[in-house]
Amino acid sequence: MKKVLFISSVASMIYLFNMPNIKLLIKNGYQVDVACNFKKGNACSNEEVLILKEQLKNLDVNYYQIDFERDVKKLFKNGKAYFQVLDLVKKNNYSFIHCHTPIGGVCGRLAGKTTGTKVIYTAHGFHFYKGAPIKNWLLYYPVEKILAYYTDILITINREDYQLAKRFKAKKIVYVPGVGINTNKFNCLEVDIDQKRKKLGLNKDDFVILSVGELSKRKNQEVIIEALSKLKNPQIKYLICGQGDLQEFLINKAEELNVNVEFLGFREDIPEICAITDLFAFPSSQEGLPVALMEAMAAGLPVVCSKIRGNTDLVEDGKGGYLVDSNDSDGFANAIKKLYKNIDKRHNMGSYNAQSVKKFDSSEVMYRMNEVYNEIEDTNKK
Secondary structure (H helix, E strand, O other): OEEEEEEEEEHHHHHHHOHHHHHHHHHOOEEEEEEEEOOOOOOOOHHHHHHHHHHHHHOOOEEEEOOOOOOOOOHHHHHHHHHHHHHHHHHOOOOEEEEEOHHHHHHHHHHHHHHOOEEEEEEOOOOOOOOOOHHHHHHHHHHHHHHHHHOOEEEEOOHHHHHHHOOOOOOOEEEOOOOOEOOHHHHOOOOOHHHHHHHOOOOOOOEEEEEEOOOOOOOOOHHHHHHHHHHOOOOEEEEEEOOOOOHHHHHHHHHHHOOOEEEEEOOOOHHHHHHOOOEEEEOOOOOOOOHHHHHHHHOOOOEEEEOOOOHHHHOOEOOOEEEEOOOOHHHHHHHHHHHHOOHHHHHHHHHHHHHHHHHHEHHHHHHHHHHHHHHHHHHHHO
């Protein structure tokens, strides 16, 4: 049987973004193995990691603990992780490796070079980008440029990264529009809005803003809290779905600024919450091609989001919402105010988003990924 190895520094990358790829390869007759760190550094909860393991087990996917560290400065520990990967690759006759995340990408490509195994690398958002700190360019850019020589197919998921990747010498560079979402899951949903709002402690007339994502500096929910403090409107309620290290800081920030924020933690009912929401806020400072934003668009929500790579691939300023500099709390406040006052504009922007996001549907992404997998398998036959 043909075998393929998925590598990621964290299990959450597999759980959140790669199960469709794994199922596609199984459907195409592959035995799939997964190598990542199940114990540390994950953006999902321990319960979700257990769910992932059960899903992999049910699919007859072998999974292996690799002691990756997300911190690139921990060279010794990641060196040990590389040898764990190399040992795994040497023991198995993989048709190819599909690696993800910067550290997973380094280890996977070096292991592929050493063993002569073909390698696909998906860049879920280069750490060097327009406006990135200079240290990111000094550290990550040279590494990606060198390792591109050992990459058979380099996948980029947004247009800015695709243009940057053209500077590299990977054997092939392709653009795939993200990891895909099931748009029907969001736009064909029937929800009792009043009842759902009541369960969440919301009133019928509240203006509800939603953010979904890890509570982190990169996701930048703080700027929305600051924006709402400027509006001083008690009818505006802000829901944040997600968990992370900044939760206590954000709770204190909201209390200090007297802003109505509900921290809902990890939720499995995001489609239903989108259905009772008036506006989606996505103020990240860095993204690849954000799934949470695509899901909100599929639900027919207007958007206020940061004007950064990835977001600009999805949202057209003035048509699907408003693009704002990521740390401009006044800009976010003004954008929210415009949409709060204009229900027709909210409806029109939401409808525009629901149509425009269809080109990022899972069916389109899986079609392109199938082409990628077939292409690399064809190279093995030559």
